[in-house]
Amino acid sequence: MTSMPIDTTQARALYTKLVLIREVEELIAHAYAEQQMRCPTHLCVGQEAVPAAVGTALRPDDYIFGTYRGHGIYLAKGGSLRAMLAELYGKAAGVTRGKSGSMQLIAPEVGFLCASALVGGTIPIAVGGGLAAKMRGEDRVSVAVFGDAATEEGVFHEAMNFASLKKLPVVFVCENNFFAVYTHISARQCADNIYQRAAAYDMHGVRVDGNDIVAVYEAMREAVAVARNGGGPTLIEARTYRWREHCGPNWDNDLGYRSAEEAKNWMQQEPVKRFERFVTEARLLSADELRTIRERIVEEAAEALTFAKNSPFPDACELLTGVYAP
Ligand SMILES: Cc1ncc(C[n+]2csc(CCOP(=O)(O)OP(=O)(O)O)c2C)c(N)n1
16 A cells, blocks of 8 residues: 555645745736736746755745756745735835746745846855754755756755755756756756766756656755755756746747657646646545635735735935945
């Protein structure tokens, strides 16, 4: 007899985050065309299972560091939806009072310490978070989330080496969506083995189906437990697929850098419906309960969008506050 990997409480938490991310990303994609949201926006539609599972496996006081494709982990870690959408509209109620836009979200009150537009940029900072926790004797874990292209940066290797050498409480999560903008991983990397690179640094590496939220959650929970108990870092490679264009709300399969067939195959492995099937067949949640959760999220997202649109811009005199201005 196989045991159920998650219980009803976990299923509810995972589904809530999964649907929150999907609904908010789709809402942003829809609103973007109105041209009131002026910042570059990198959506994670199709990839939601990874941030949803990662966020659910963490405590509020754990640290997380992300990329410009960061709406998912920001929301999954518990960041304010209103403040995120206000930020996208450049409003004073935004996470940085409208100065950073979508790419540099932050929510220190829930451990989302920073995101960066620099590919690989936050990986060593996450290791610093782990080092700080260890030096202070805190049992928190620090997580670096990054794309497959970041594994081509030297800093990825430096960070893994140092984290393993010092047995730091760090989890490296690679969202492998196979593309760096328009370039497939096979044209950039000599081998399809991201998770195996952990072995070079004497640490555990694991590959999971990134569209299977339960698989990502299980891998993440194990990595977090090991890190929290002094066992050092883990590298998780979660394989998934970005549906929309690299930057912006549109569909771009007509550009020819990836085939319609490939996209269709991935969309058949769609993470939300797949999890809905799993939880209903396993009798963890009923179809009615799923509908109620979704309806509440849709309402909450619409309310937050209205709030963001209607809230004021910062005063012009704030232009140089909070930014580096020598
Ligand atoms: C250090 C650095 N080099 C190049 C770029 C330009 N750039 C922006 S996004 C991107 C692709 C990154 O792909 P990946 O890390 O796989 O993440 P994804 O966008 O697929 O989530 C590149 C090369 C950058 N922002 N930073």
